[in-house]
Amino acid sequence: MIDVLTAPLNYAFMQRGLIAALLVGTVCAVVGVYVVLRGMAFLGDALAHTILPGIAVGYLVNGADRGALFWWALGAAIISSLSIGVVSRAARIREDTAIGIVFAAMFALGVALISTVRNSAVDLSHFLFGNILGVSEYDLWRIALFGTVVIAAIVLFYKELMVVTFDPVLAATLRLPVQAFDLLLLILLAIAIVVAIQTVGVALTLAVLVTPPATAALFTHRMHSMMIMAALLAMLAGVVGLYASYYFSIASGAAIVLISTIIFILVWASSRLLRQNS
Numbered sequence: 001m002i003d004v005l006t007a008p009l010n011y012a013f014m015q016r017g018l019i020a021a022l023l024v025g026t027v028c029a030v031v032g033v034y035v036v037l038r039g040m041a042f043l044g045d046a047l048a049h050t051i052l053p054g055i056a057v058g059y060l061v062n063g064a065d066r067g068a069l070f071w072w073a074l075g076a077a078i079i080s081s082l083s084i085g086v087v088s089r090a091a092r093i094r095e096d097t098a099i100g101i102v103f104a105a106m107f108a109l110g111v112a113l114i115s116t117v118r119n120s121a122v123d124l125s126h127f128l129f130g131n132i133l134g135v136s137e138y139d140l141w142r143i144a145l146f147g148t149v150v151i152a153a154i155v156l157f158y159k160e161l162m163v164v165t166f167d168p169v170l171a172a173t174l175r176l177p178v179q180a181f182d183l184l185l186l187i188l189l190a191i192a193i194v195v196a197i198q199t200v201g202v203a204l205t206l207a208v209l210v211t212p213p214a215t216a217a218l219f220t221h222r223m224h225s226m227m228i229m230a231a232l233l234a235m236l237a238g239v240v241g242l243y244a245s246y247y248f249s250i251a252s253g254a255a256i257v258l259i260s261t262i263i264f265i266l267v268w269a270s271s272r273l274l275r276q277n278s
Contacts, residue, residue: 004243004247005243008242008243008246013133013134013135014133014242014246016133016135016136016137016139016140017132017133017135017242017252018238018239018242019140020132020135020139020140020143020198020199021132021199021235021238021239021241021242021256022235022238022239023140023143023144023147023195024143024147024195024196024198024199024200024208024234024238025208025212025231025234025235025237025238026147026151026231026234026235027143027146027147027150027151027192027195027196028192028195028196028205028208028209028212028234029208029212029213029216029227029230029231029233029234030150030151030154030227030230030231031150031154031188031189031192031209032044032192032208032209032210032212032213032230033213033216033223033226033227033230034161034165034185034189035189035209035210035213036210036213036214036217037165037166037213037223038165040189041206041209041210042096042099043084043099043186043189044189044193044205044206044209044210045205045206046080046084046099046100046102046103047077047080047081047186047189047190047193048193048197048205048206049103049106049107049110050076050077050080050102050103050106050107050110051073051074051076051077051080051110051193051194051197052076052106052107052109052110052111052113052114053076053106053109053110053113054069054072054073054074054075054076054077054110055069055072055073055076055110055114056110056113056114056116057072057076057113058071058072058073059114060113060116066136066139066198067138067139067142070142070194070198073194073197074190074191074194076106077190077191077193077194078187078190078191080102080103080106080190081183081186081187081189081190082183082186082187083102084098084099084102084186085098085179085182085183085186087101087102131198131199131201131252131253132198132199132200132242132252132253132256133245133252135198135199139198143195143198146191146194146195147195149191150188150191150192150195153184153188154188157181157184158224160176160181161181161184161185162223163176164176164178164181164182164185165223189209192209193205193209196208196209199252199253199256200253200254200256200257201253204253204254204256204257207257207260207261208234208256208257208260211237211257211260211261211263211264212230212231212233212234212237212260213226213227213230214264215229215230215233215260215263215264215267215268216229216230216233218267218268218271219267233260233263234260236259236263237256237257237259237260237263238256240259241255241256241257241258241259241260242255242256244258244259
């Protein structure tokens, strides 16, 4: 058993991958609590796909430089998140409709730009499907920096974000800038998504944001407790998923998501059995 646990750690890429999984899991789980409580899963999925234009433009300008692609992707995600807020208010339409409009436009633009890039399937695949084992030390520092910014913002505005999340009417009565905090949350979600995409890719980012907080919600309904538990569950899924990918030769991002899903199913089934027996 000791050899099973220590053998993968002999490789530097596994060590960096484990650190990345812990960092990304923590950031996405904490932000994901708001995604679950506010019913923003569709928004999270849309933002994950709206980074495609940024990736395509970044590739056209800087080639396959992963650092540059990260910044272009981050810019596209933030622009998309702000556009959703502006469109929903200026056009006086429902937020989900605004999400659909921005998501469709950005995704179509991304596909159009990527189609002009030769050999893009190889060079851009790590953004589309994730490549946590290819994380460099520079990537780790970048993930840690942006993760710290996201967590610090949530801690600093914890009470305000909680009021806006659970009772927007009360927040308006207290004269809190509800729209500003909504935009702040969108930006934090965009940052978390771009950070997560490097590890699990566009296709699986939503699962990293939603599944651990949804599992934590089965244990507690207190927001801070849910955040802590979701972060622990995400880190557990990240570590176990990486070991599973190492020993069973499967994609690391998919392994992490599958382990997280298995944990959710086990917890959900156990909670139902306990309620039936009580």
